[in-house]
Amino acid sequence: MLDYRLVQTAVIGDRNSDLPVILPMDPHELDFWRKAHPSYNYWCGLQLGGCGGELSDRRYTTKVCHFAHHPGAPVCRRTANGESSADHLFIKQGVRRLLGERKLRGTVQTRDLGTGPGDAVDVHLAGSRRRLRFQLSPFEYRAWRSAADELAADGYDVDWILASDGPVTQQIVSSHGYCLRVRCETVGGERRVHIGAEARDRSLAWAPLEDCVLTPSGIVTPYVEEIRLNPPRPKPLAFPLQGEWCSRRPPTSPRRPHRCSRRGPVSSGRGREADRRPHRPHLGLAAG
Secondary structure (H helix, E strand, O other), X not given: XXXXXXXXXXXXXXXXXXXXXXXXXXXXXXHHHHHHXXXXXXXXXXXHOOOOOEEEEEOOOOOOOEEEEOOOOOOOOOOXXXXXXXXXXXXXXXXXXXXXXXXXXXXXXXXXOOOOOOOEEEEEEOOOOEEEEEEOOOOXXXXXXXXXXXHOOOOOEXXXXXXXXXXXXXXXXXXXXXXXXXXXXXXXXXXXXXXXXXXXXXXXXXXXXXXXXXEOOEEEOOOHXXXXXXXXXXXXXXXXXXXXXXXXXXXXXXXXXXXXXXXXXXXXXXXXOOOOOOOOOOOOOOOO
């Protein structure tokens, strides 16, 4: 079995660089990579939580190709080494490109919230009252509430883009009718950023970051407008009745009341009193 716990990511240029790279794990892909980028030098970057030492690429056929520190490098206490360990820098670069394409001014900064430099990415759009927060590390509700208050302290609106497996607060979904998510996929020597729009019914549609639109009012995916125009219908209410499930769809318009028979009260959920034969109760509900 191949060992995937080795150092897979680095930065290019120097120890302070924020230009990330992921080393191809396949030896033949690494051969092409070396020919395409003969002048690259790699560093265990400080923005990766690394030691700042220089790295070299190692080619193997019995285990995945990976980076290794040069002899005499400082002791490295970096804890995140896998292919997702530089996602915050790939997101940072992707948002910068998007800003340039839209000719928008703004700042993009990574944030260490206590577990490492890849906890979050903050985007401040110049000339607008909006901030974006890519929340990559797990967080609980109290931590989210505190961060939301901090980001909105100066009267800014905040758009949250959560990790693909991160929790969602009801406030985020109720404010827009959807929430945004982010994930990265490995393609060659980089991680491609994708933004997902998750509707109230938990349906989720992904789009490459380059297909999204960044405006002073926030980031919009091709599917956000579809969710706004066609919100998912509420799921039928359902509950068990002696082992069976009964359901009805919530009414969308008021119904005219039924007229009661003069012969006696209308029963619902029970058989007639005169019918003493044993039977399984069934609850009948009118369709909404």
